[in-house]
Amino acid sequence: MTLNTGIDLVYLLAAIGFILALKGLSSPRYARNGNLLAAAAAALAVGFTFARPEVRAHTLNLVLTLVAMVLGSAIAVPAARRVKMTAMPQMVAIFNGVGGGAAALISVVVFVIEAPGQPAVYRIGEVLFGVLVGCVSLSGSAIAFAKLQELMTGRPVTYPGQQVINALVGAAILVLAVSTLLTASVPLLAATAVLSLALGVIFVLPIGGADVPVLISLLNSFTGLAVAASGFTLNNNLLIIAGTLVGASGVLLTRMMSKAMGRSLGNVLFSAFGSVVTAGSGADGTGETRSVRSGTPDDIGVLLAYSRKVVIVPGYGLAVAQAQHTARELADLLMERGVEVFYAIHPVAGRMPGHMNVLLAEANVPYDELKEMDEANPEMATADVALIVGANDTVNPAAKSTPGSPIYGMPIINADEAEHVVFLKRSMRPGFAGIDNELLFDEKTTLLFGDAKDTLGKLVSAVQDA
Amino acid sequence: MSTGIIQFLTVFVLAGFVGIEVISAVPSILHTPLMSGSNAIHGIVLVGTILIMGEARGAAQITLAFFAVLLATLNIVGGFVVTDRMLEMFKAKPAERPRRNTGGGDRREGDG
Numbered sequence: 001m002t003l004n005t006g007i008d009l010v011y012l013l014a015a016i017g018f019i020l021a022l023k024g025l026s027s028p029r030y031a032r033n034g035n036l037l038a039a040a041a042a043a044l045a046v047g048f049t050f051a052r053p054e055v056r057a058h059t060l061n062l063v064l065t066l067v068a069m070v071l072g073s074a075i076a077v078p079a080a081r082r083v084k085m086t087a088m089p090q091m092v093a094i095f096n097g098v099g100g101g102a103a104a105l106i107s108v109v110v111f112v113i114e115a116p117g118q119p120a121v122y123r124i125g126e127v128l129f130g131v132l133v134g135c136v137s138l139s140g141s142a143i144a145f146a147k148l149q150e151l152m153t154g155r156p157v158t159y160p161g162q163q164v165i166n167a168l169v170g171a172a173i174l175v176l177a178v179s180t181l182l183t184a185s186v187p188l189l190a191a192t193a194v195l196s197l198a199l200g201v202i203f204v205l206p207i208g209g210a211d212v213p214v215l216i217s218l219l220n221s222f223t224g225l226a227v228a229a230s231g232f233t234l235n236n237n238l239l240i241i242a243g244t245l246v247g248a249s250g251v252l253l254t255r256m257m258s259k260a261m262g263r264s265l266g267n268v269l270f271s272a273f274g275s276v277v278t279a280g281s282g283a284d285g286t287g288e289t290r291s292v293r294s295g296t297p298d299d300i301g302v303l304l305a306y307s308r309k310v311v312i313v314p315g316y317g318l319a320v321a322q323a324q325h326t327a328r329e330l331a332d333l334l335m336e337r338g339v340e341v342f343y344a345i346h347p348v349a350g351r352m353p354g355h356m357n358v359l360l361a362e363a364n365v366p367y368d369e370l371k372e373m374d375e376a377n378p379e380m381a382t383a384d385v386a387l388i389v390g391a392n393d394t395v396n397p398a399a400k401s402t403p404g405s406p407i408y409g410m411p412i413i414n415a416d417e418a419e420h421v422v423f424l425k426r427s428m429r430p431g432f433a434g435i436d437n438e439l440l441f442d443e444k445t446t447l448l449f450g451d452a453k454d455t456l457g458k459l460v461s462a463v464q465d466a
Numbered sequence: 467m468s469t470g471i472i473q474f475l476t477v478f479v480l481a482g483f484v485g486i487e488v489i490s491a492v493p494s495i496l497h498t499p500l501m502s503g504s505n506a507i508h509g510i511v512l513v514g515t516i517l518i519m520g521e522a523r524g525a526a527q528i529t530l531a532f533f534a535v536l537l538a539t540l541n542i543v544g545g546f547v548v549t550d551r552m553l554e555m556f557k558a559k560p561a562e563r564p565r566r567n568t569g570g571g572d573r574r575e576g577d578g
Contacts, residue, residue: 008516017490018507019484025503026492032553039546044509049513055520065519069512072539080547087496091548096505099541106514106536109527169494217501224504227511232474239514240474241481246508248485253501254507259495323487330476347494354498361555372494429548 003051010048011238018242045238048392073074081439085359086319090094090148093216096223097141103226103243104134110233115184118332120460124181130229131189132173132196136221143214144219147204154209162206169199184385188454208406210393211268213352214257218269241294260411261348295446297455301462303446304330307384309340311376314360317426319350321452324363327389330460331369337463342369344376344386344413346394371429377414386418389424389453396437406435421445424455431464470517509542 017037024034049055076095083091109333114123120436146152180188207215224246231239257264281461304310310331320329331341343365349356360370360411371379380386390394395415398405415421416439423440439445448455479576507530515534 014510018510019488021507022485022488022500026489026496028493028496028566031503032550033498035506035546035549035553037498038503039550039565040506041545042507042512042542045510045513045569046516047515052517052520052531055516057520060521061528061531064536065516068532068535072536076540076544077529077547079482080544083548088502088548088552091500091544092502092505094546095509095541095548098537099511099545102515102538105530105537106511106518108474109518109522109534111531112527113521113523125489127534155478174483180484201493207483213498217497221510222502224508227508228478230511230514231487232471232478234514234517235470235474236517237474237477238510240477241578242507244478245485245488246504249489249504250481250501252486253497253504256492256494257497260497276513298568314539347497352498352501355493358498358552358555415484436537 003053007051008049008237011045011236012380014041014045015238015241017044018245020358022245030141039088047378054385084322085362086316086322087149088358089216089355090145091215093141093144093148093212096216096220097138097145100134100137100141100219100223100226101221103230104138104196106230107131107134107226107233108189108193111189112186117187120180124184126229126232127189128177128180130179130190130226131193133222133229134226135193135196136200136203137164137219139197140204140219140222141200141216142199142214143204147209147212154212156208157205162202166202166297167399169195169202171360173199178242196266207269209347213348214254214268216267216352217250217254218265221247221254224248224250250368257348292447293443293445295422295448297448297458297462299464301450301459302448302466303422304334304385304387304459305337305419305463305466306340307334307339308332309379309383310385310387311380311383311415311418311433312341312343313386313388313395314343314345314349314356314393314416315389315391315394316350317392317424318452319359319390320358321390321454323451323453323456324365324388325358326453326456326460328360328363328365330456330463331365333460333463342371342376342379344371344373344380344415346373346391346413347411349391349394380414380417383418385420385422386413386415388415388421388423389456392425392437393435395439396435397439398437415439416442419444423447425449426451476560499549499552502521506542506545506549509538509545512538512542514538 018041021034021038023426024030037376073175085438104292108128111127139431147154175193176195176298204215224243227322228240228243228247231243258268314325318324343360345356359369393407396407398417399410399412402408421439421444423445515538517534519531522528
């Protein structure tokens with residue numbers, strides 16, 4: 001058995017590890033082991049790659065490889081460790097984007113090496129695919145990061161002639177790609193790469209902040225495909241298998257996520273939420289002048305303390321205020337008084353599907369108190385109070401009643417069916433989707449303004465006194 | 467077209483089916499960790515970047531390859547660490563849950 005055959009066998013083992021890891025990651029019980037298995041498989045494959053003679057042939061190259069790896073780990077580990085749970089989604093976006101960038105760079109270097117020898121058309125095709133998809137993933141993820149990090153507006157960005165510009169960029173990439181195929185010219189490939197980066201930006205700009213998580217999942221799938229393309233250019237089965245696994249499962253995951261929001265993937269990507277937002281916000285022009293009822297913590301504390309059943313509906317506001325521990329404290333206190341309390345979790349509460357479960361798990365909220373939307377909704381009508389903490393779009397009845405609304409058709413938590421509705425909100429600012437919520441103006445609704453952690457803390461002492 | 471590419475295409479198609487099959491039903495609470503975990507898995511592109519650095523000659527190629535290794539390392543290391551942090555939250559909780567008498571301060575008795 002030659003050395004390279006041995007290494008290929010190790011790659012096969014790593015590929016099996018990845019498949020089992022994905023399987024594990026889709027069940028709550030084995031998820032953590034699945035991730036550790038994938039990490040072990042990756043470490044094994046990377047370690048044995050250094051046994052290849054061509055990797056060790058030139059000392060300078062080998063040293064630079066190690067320097068880059070040490071540097072990369074020194075940046076990535078603290079970043080991943082320190083990031084707040086609320087900022088997870090943008091962290092995943094950025095790690096995904098750089099992966100796409102790495103795949104694109106592999107394709108570029110292979111092309112630069114092989115171009116003088118007039119490579120076969122299909123070889124250039126593999127390179128082009130890797131460069132195009134990798135670059136779109138890189139720049140798209142960067143914009144997604146900027147949107148979630150609020151470095152730029154989370155609203156869909158639209159401008160006149162958007163469709164025309166998109167079409168022009170698309171056509172230009174097509175022309176450049178075909179010319180690269182025919183001429184094997186390096187400058188043409190570079191131009192294709194630059195335009196692909198631009199395509200990633202204009203593809204993501206019109207997608208609204210609330211939809212960005214679905215988009216990240218799609219870009220994750222793109223990076224997988226770009227990695228598979230690098231596998232083709234390098235004749236490496238491991239990269240093909242790992243990249244394709246992620247590419248294929250990513251498409252499926254993306255569809256599941258958009259289904260959780262009650263929309264089709266096409267609708268998420270191309271409806272430009274934006275074009276309808278104007279229609280939605282036109283209706284709320286009167287919002288400023290309409291009256292809402294705001295209550296004192298004491299009133300609400302009494303209301304909660306003497307209820308039989310309270311449903312807590314957490315949203316992103318709870319997450320940013322890091323109020324999950326205070327929320328649990330309030331829930332525990334109410335339960336001690338014999339009030340039935342559970343949390344109703346919308347699938348996209350927070351910024352990503354499953355995000356809220358992670359946050360509440362961090363605060364040691366037991367699983368049996370967390371109810372998914374489908375399980376919670378039938379119980380809403382019998383609840384005395386729906387306590388909405390920093391959520392907005394996920395309880396907006398416009399999703400059921402207003403066909404013109406951008407969120408029409410999205411499943412919501414039926415907080416409006418509870419006997420009383422209490423909103424803990426920072427301000428009257430609309431939610432991430434950028435539209436007003438009728439429920440705020442309903443006469444059974446009481447509002448308590450302020451940072452979620454503060455207001456929950458006040459409610460805790462009010463319930464104690466009640 | 468060489469037979470090599472056909473073999474790679476075969477692997478590609480079969481891996482695609484496996485990818486779809488293996489995550490057929492995922493509860494929504496695991497959507498985020500699964501996305502993050504598969505994000506880490508495509509970080510295996512690091513293997514490709516190490517190989518390409520081995521082939522790189524001249525300042526331009528080596529510089530590009532250097533950044534490729536750097537970016538891929540960020541992807542794979544950051545991806546696995548972030549996913550592990552998310553999944554840490556999912557470990558089975560012990561059944562008993564201490565009922566704290568609210569979060570005030572920890573007043574110790576017999577202090578004065």
